[in-house]
Amino acid sequence: MSKDVFDIDKIALSIAEKIRDKGTKQGRIPFLTGDLRKSIQTESLGLGQASVGSNLSYARAVHDGRPAMTIKPKKGKYLKFNVGGQDIFVKEVHQPARKGKPFLFEAIAEMENEGYDFLDPILEGQGTEFLKKSFKKRIKLNWGVD
Template identity: 40%
Template sequence: MNSITVGSPLSYAAIHHFGGVIKPKKAKALAFKAGGDSVFAKQVTIPARPYMGVSTDNAREIESAIGDFMKAVLQ
């Protein structure tokens, strides 16, 4: 194995990560509660809020962990 997959199995992960527009599939409007009030909307735009991936700090930590592992294996 020579690869790593980063992601989420959650059905709503992509819309939160990339953002997008949610529209009703079968109804005339989306219905949900916000602040205790009922809200009806023809569509809702969700802004991108990236959370998946590897930051520069993560990359350093991963490299360090791999280096430590390799040293332990090769001794």
């Protein structure tokens, strides 16, 4: 049975979910507490587009990297943090630049190498190559904190 019309939103969301699943697999995404991994979500944007990303404030810096920075208190004269049960007070903290770990870009590259056969159930075996080219431009990384 042949389809003349495909649900492009379902296809885009399926691709975004595959990127999320590959990007968050063990060993690919940086893992300390698991919060970043758990925060990666997919969303249908309509019109054949979908997003994959996180709303955590540090997600983009982990993925893309960031320059060196100095952190100063917003209120008061000192930053306060606890180390080994002892409160530490400092006027500022210098953090070095951090190289990114582009786990979602790595997932996209892996998916493109493996192919889009996972879409065959939706496409009934039709048009996978055509849609591969079309949907590559329809998946957006969304950090939700800009």
